[in-house]
Amino acid sequence: MKTLTRLIALAALLSAALVHADPPAGYAFVPYDEGLRQAQANGKKIFLYFGRYGCAWCDKTNKETFSDAGLKQLYSDNYVLVYVDAESGTRLSLPSGERITEMELGARLNVFATPVFIYLEPDGATILKVPGYKTVQDFRDFDRYVRGGHYKEMKLLEFLAENPS
Amino acid sequence: MRSLAAVLLGLALALPVQAEWVFADFEAVSGAAQEKLFPHLESAGRGNLAASGDRLALVWEDNRDGSPQVYAALRTTDFGAPLRLSTGREAYEPVVVGLGEGRFLAAFEQDGKVVARVFSAEEQGPINALDGAVSAQPTLATGSGRLHAAWGRRDGRFLRLVSAPLSVDGLKVVTGTARAVDTSPAQDEQLYASLVATGRGYALAWEDRRAGHTRLLTAVSSDGAQWSKPQPLNEIPRSSSAAELGLGRGPGVTRVSLAGDGADTVAAVWMDKRDFLSGYDIYAGVSSDGGRGFGANEKAQDAFAAEKPQWHPAVAITPHGVVAAWDDPRDDSPDLWLSTRLGEKEWSDDFTVAGASGPGSQDNPVLLWHGGRLHLAWVHKNESAAQVRYAQGRWE
Numbered sequence: 406m407k408t409l410t411r412l413i414a415l416a417a418l419l420s421a422a423l424v425h426a427d428p429p430a431g432y433a434f435v436p437y438d439e440g441l442r443q444a445q446a447n448g449k450k451i452f453l454y455f456g457r458y459g460c461a462w463c464d465k466t467n468k469e470t471f472s473d474a475g476l477k478q479l480y481s482d483n484y485v486l487v488y489v490d491a492e493s494g495t496r497l498s499l500p501s502g503e504r505i506t507e508m509e510l511g512a513r514l515n516v517f518a519t520p521v522f523i524y525l526e527p528d529g530a531t532i533l534k535v536p537g538y539k540t541v542q543d544f545r546d547f548d549r550y551v552r553g554g555h556y557k558e559m560k561l562l563e564f565l566a567e568n569p570s
Numbered sequence: 571m572r573s574l575a576a577v578l579l580g581l582a583l584a585l586p587v588q589a590e591w592v593f594a595d596f597e598a599v600s601g602a603a604q605e606k607l608f609p610h611l612e613s614a615g616r617g618n619l620a621a622s623g624d625r626l627a628l629v630w631e632d633n634r635d636g637s638p639q640v641y642a643a644l645r646t647t648d649f650g651a652p653l654r655l656s657t658g659r660e661a662y663e664p665v666v667v668g669l670g671e672g673r674f675l676a677a678f679e680q681d682g683k684v685v686a687r688v689f690s691a692e693e694q695g696p697i698n699a700l701d702g703a704v705s706a707q708p709t710l711a712t713g714s715g716r717l718h719a720a721w722g723r724r725d726g727r728f729l730r731l732v733s734a735p736l737s738v739d740g741l742k743v744v745t746g747t748a749r750a751v752d753t754s755p756a757q758d759e760q761l762y763a764s765l766v767a768t769g770r771g772y773a774l775a776w777e778d779r780r781a782g783h784t785r786l787l788t789a790v791s792s793d794g795a796q797w798s799k800p801q802p803l804n805e806i807p808r809s810s811s812a813a814e815l816g817l818g819r820g821p822g823v824t825r826v827s828l829a830g831d832g833a834d835t836v837a838a839v840w841m842d843k844r845d846f847l848s849g850y851d852i853y854a855g856v857s858s859d860g861g862r863g864f865g866a867n868e869k870a871q872d873a874f875a876a877e878k879p880q881w882h883p884a885v886a887i888t889p890h891g892v893v894a895a896w897d898d899p900r901d902d903s904p905d906l907w908l909s910t911r912l913g914e915k916e917w918s919d920d921f922t923v924a925g926a927s928g929p930g931s932q933d934n935p936v937l938l939w940h941g942g943r944l945h946l947a948w949v950h951k952n953e954s955a956a957q958v959r960y961a962q963g964r965w966e
Contacts, residue, residue: 443708457822459783492777492784492824494707494761496662503608504638504660512933517849517879517897519822 428454429471433481437510438497440487444527450551451525452484455516457491462538463520471539480544483552485527491519500516500529524551532556542570581950589890589943591631593963596925599628599643599947600652603955611934611949611958613663613678614707614721616827616884619947621940623670625691628936628947629664629676630653630958640664644691649960655687656680657697657750662959667712669738675706677719684721685707687745687811695741700734701748705772710736713767713832720751720765720774731760731776735794751776751789751797757784764838766830766861772832773836773861775803775826783820786840790861798852798862803855805867807844821846823853828861829885829892829937836861837892837911839870839883852896856911870909872920875900880907886937890965895946897933904931906948925961926950932959 428434434454435443444451449522456463470476480486493507505513514523514531522539524532532551535543546565550556555564598608609632611618620627626645630639642664643649655664655676664678669688677686677700684705688695700708704724711718717736722729735746751774752760763776771792778787778800787800804823822843828834836857839905852871855864871880875898883896888914892911897904905927910918923946926932930952938945944963949956 428637458779458785459781459820460822502606502633504633504662505610506612509612512879512881515879516788518843518846 407429407544418531427458427490429467429534431477432471434486434488436495437487437489437507438499440485441527441529444485444525447485448527449483449485450527450532451487451523451529452480453487453489453523453525455489455491455511455514455519457519457525460519466520466538470539470541470544476541476544479548483548491516491521517566522547533561546570580688588729589965591893591910591921591963592966593925593946593961596959596961597645597649598632599642599649599960600632600958600959603952603957604634605954606633607956609949609956609958610638610662611936611947613665614709614762615665616825616936617665617667617709617764618936619938619945620666620674621938621945622666622670622674623672625672625674626938626940626945627666627668627674627676627689628958628960629666629678631662631664631678637808638662640676640955642666642674642676642689643958644672645960650691653689653694655689655694656685663707665708665710667710667717669712669717674945675710675712675736675738675743676718677710677721679706679708682706684719686710686745688738688741688743692697693741695743698743698745700736700743700745701732707762709763709765711765711767711772712816713830714769716767716794718765718767718772720763722759722761722763723748728756728759729761730756731763731774733765733774733791733794733797747795749795752800755903759799762825764826764828766828766836767832768830768860769833769838770860773828773830773857775828775838776860777824777826781820784823785820786823786826786838788838788861788864801863803838803864804840804842804853805844822850824850824925825883827883827885829887829939830861831887834858834860835887836864837885837887837939838864839885839894839896841880841883842867845876848877850881851876852880852883852909854885854892854911854917856892866915868911868915868917870894870911870917871896871898871907872909872917874920877905879906882934884935884937886944888938888939888965893937893939893944895935895937897931897935897948901927903929904933906932906935906946908946923961925959
């Protein structure tokens with residue numbers, strides 16, 4: 406009986422965790438400052454996911470988009486993956502040495518909604534910021550734009566018009 | 571012509587004069603702005619300002635000594651040099667209350683635990699641990715000779731809200747028994763509480779994640795030992811496209827701040843993303859029964875920044891209405907904006923303060939009503955340096 410109770414409790418805990426719109430399962434998301442360190446060490450660009458606890462559109466993106474195995478492979482292989490809880494008081498260190506909270510990072514990057522996805526250079530400079538629910542194909546398009554270096558020459562919409570999926 | 575002038579003069583004299591907040595020039599609090607100095611006015615409930623006797627104290631955190639530490643500056647007619655209050659490896663999120671006769675009590679997180687310290691311009695007491703467990707985000711309240719604290723105590727994976735009576739014996743802080751505010755089992759985070767003393771005891775508001783999203787809850791207590799059943803503060807829209815799709819649990823709300831008049835009026839402000847397309851807006855609730863009920867939510871900001879997110883709300887209760895302050899980037903970079911509650915569900919146009927708007931960024935306001943003045947402090951930043959600034963306003 407005790408075992409059954411424990412299993413029910415564990416199932417309840419797991420199901421609660423699934424709806425909280427934390428980072429999608431199976432991705433190696435790290436905190437922002439750790440991500441900057443990793444990116445500077447390996448030269449990869451950063452994929453920064455601003456989510457929020459209970460965020461509906463994060464939930465939808467996790468379930469419908471980040472569940473795609475091919476997308477998971479593409480982003481895990483080519484980016485340092487960073488997740489920030491936009492309402493969290495968890496502290497992180499900026500390259501300047503300043504210590505701020507995750508929420509304050511959102512304020513400074515003007516993250517007005519969640520989810521927001523930001524692509525960053527390894528030094529933390531912003532390449533592209535895209536808010537809201539996105540599909541697997543959207544993320545594949547953003548990847549082509551970012552890793553192909555096209556952001557240096559044209560806007561995203563121009564790139565997509567010239568290079569449709 | 572003379573008669574026309576006389577008529578116009580008569581009309582001008584007959585019209586009611588519209589009073590408004592008039593602020594004096596700002597003063598630098600944290601010393602000269604320096605490169606690589608990062609001052610922060612962050613705390614649970616934005617309780618960084620307090621008055622005691624003829625003195626004002628402002629507490630903040632910065633890295634002037636090479637690591638994040640907590641400092642205070644005291645003002646009679648000008649701010650004195652910063653006093654370092656913390657003694658550990660790092661310290662964050664200080665709050666302060668007045669103890670009378672120029673003495674103050676600050677509480678903050680130091681090396682992962684909540685501590686408190688008595689200080690004045692002349693002396694400082696020892697660092698007193700309020701909690702031996704991992705703890706953070708303290709908030710303090712004082713009134714009618716009572717002193718009380720609340721903070722988040724690590725309980726398993728989560729911070730759980732506890733509160734305790736405090737007393738001060740000379741320079742020493744004595745902590746009473748800390749009890750959970752909500753006695754139900756810790757199931758998720760309880761964060762960033764804000765505590766005020768009322769004529770009937772205490773009122774408390776906090777962020778609560780136990781419903782699978784962040785809700786703002788309030789509770790009251792006559793003695794600080796037993797708290798009422800938590801009540802929701804923020805209203806949740808009955809329908810939304812996300813809810814209809816069965817997604818998420820609720821809109822974002824965060825960082826609630828309370829202010830009280832020491833009697834029955836308690837005001838709350840917070841960031842609320844019920845209109846999620848434009849980021850957080852500033853919402854408020856006002857209680858006239860010591861925090862038992864806050865009535866309908868009110869939007870404190872006007873429509874001119876509807877498309878911009880608002881951040882870091884603070885609140886004060888004055889004889890001229892509840893005043894809310896926050897920052898937003900409606901003019902491209904963050905500036906402070908304020909609004910006065912003119913009546914039920916009626917707030918003034920947003921207004922800004924000279925010295926707290928314009929070049930650079932001005933953010934993280936804190937507010938206090940004391941001695942017939944509205945005291946306002948914030949963080950000013952330009953491209954290379956930052957400092958804490960202060961200005962006081964009069965209603966005239």
